[in-house]
Amino acid sequence: MGTVGELLRQWRQRRRLSQLDLAIAADVSARHVSLVETGRSRPSAEMVLRLAEQLDVPLRDRNQLLLAAGFAPRYAERPLGADALATARDAVGRVLRAHEPYPALVFDRRWNILLTNRAVDRFFAGVAPDLLRPPVNLVRLGLDPRGLAPLVVNLADVRSVFRARVRRQLATVPDAELTALYEELLAHGPPGANHDGASVEAESDVVIPMIIRFDGRELRLFSTITTFGTPMDITLDEVAVESYYPADDETAAYFTDPVTAGSRQE
Structure with missing residues (x-):
């Protein structure tokens, strides 16, 4: 698993968005997106989830982003019969x-x-x-x-x-x-x-x-x-x-x- 910045960049590229596109959608600066992706800024858990929401990242992969950023997962995975x-x-x-x-x-x-x-x-x-x-x-x-x-x-x-x-x-x-x-x-x-x-x-x-x-x-x-x-x-x-x-x-x-x-x- 890569750093949270590397993973976010992969998701952004997969969604074919520029840093500016993502920044506007998430209501942050393009500079901040760039700093997060390059590892020069450590995002909060809330910022990770905000960016993940705009990138339409599945919940399973949002947990991976949180772990990569040093935070605990937010989403449980329970059997449908639970x-x-x-x-x-x-x-x-x-x-x-x-x-x-x-x-x-x-x-x-x-x-x-x-x-x-x-x-x-x-x-x-x-x-x-x-x-x-x-x-x-x-x-x-x-x-x-x-x-x-x-x-x-x-x-x-x-x-x-x-x-x-x-x-x-x-x-x-x-x-x-x-x-x-x-x-x-x-x-x-x-x-x-x-x-x-x-x-x-x-x-x-x-x-x-x-x-x-x-x-x-x-x-x-x-x-x-x-x-x-x-x-x-x-x-x-x-x-x-x-x-x-x-x-x-x-x-x-x-x-x-x-x-x-x-x-x-x-």
């Missing part, structure tokens, strides 16, 4: 249940699935058991031939969406394990595949298309991502809820029809 997160966990559970009969799940910064609603379960029926051993990784589950990949009609599109999202994530917050996942599953597609994905990537911030062949039907789904707005815990800062919606009337009917809905509960 008593201290009971209120947040209950809120997430309500979101998942409220989204039924449509699928929804919760995953962490490395795309490991933490929670699902009942509508997700049936799609796991044909998945290889080893892929369902915790931690279950959403990217691996979606792209592995022993996972959900055989069900996905537009697998190249889905891979392109995953690739774009993980690449943007790594550009924002580097992570060794996520980089390894990207290299394993996303950097190189199957032989003969089209890796351009430009049209899909351009749309991925608006709608995430996925066509699944299941129960003799083609289900067309798009998804949205929900995150906590003002988390003070690292776990909550890093979790997201992905909710899937029907993209056409036929798909909506499949999930709401009493016959198919009843078979999903068995």
Whole structure:
């Protein structure tokens, strides 16, 4: 780990801001930013957090900045099942249940699935058991031939969406394990595949298309991502809820029809 000044400079450059840009946003002088980055001024904990806030540094990395500056970490990291997160966990559970009969799940910064609603379960029926051993990784589950990949009609599109999202994530917050996942599953597609994905990537911030062949039907789904707005815990800062919606009337009917809905509960 470098000095706090070196780390702040890395985050500023990652955000493509000048020292003046950061100074204006944080309401300090550009000279002060320069002194902090070069180590000629030791920032207070409050100044570290002020700069980190303007740089949109994740809570996990804000703790690293504080440690580098000689201060204790400010943000706890507790499991989602911890008593201290009971209120947040209950809120997430309500979101998942409220989204039924449509699928929804919760995953962490490395795309490991933490929670699902009942509508997700049936799609796991044909998945290889080893892929369902915790931690279950959403990217691996979606792209592995022993996972959900055989069900996905537009697998190249889905891979392109995953690739774009993980690449943007790594550009924002580097992570060794996520980089390894990207290299394993996303950097190189199957032989003969089209890796351009430009049209899909351009749309991925608006709608995430996925066509699944299941129960003799083609289900067309798009998804949205929900995150906590003002988390003070690292776990909550890093979790997201992905909710899937029907993209056409036929798909909506499949999930709401009493016959198919009843078979999903068995």
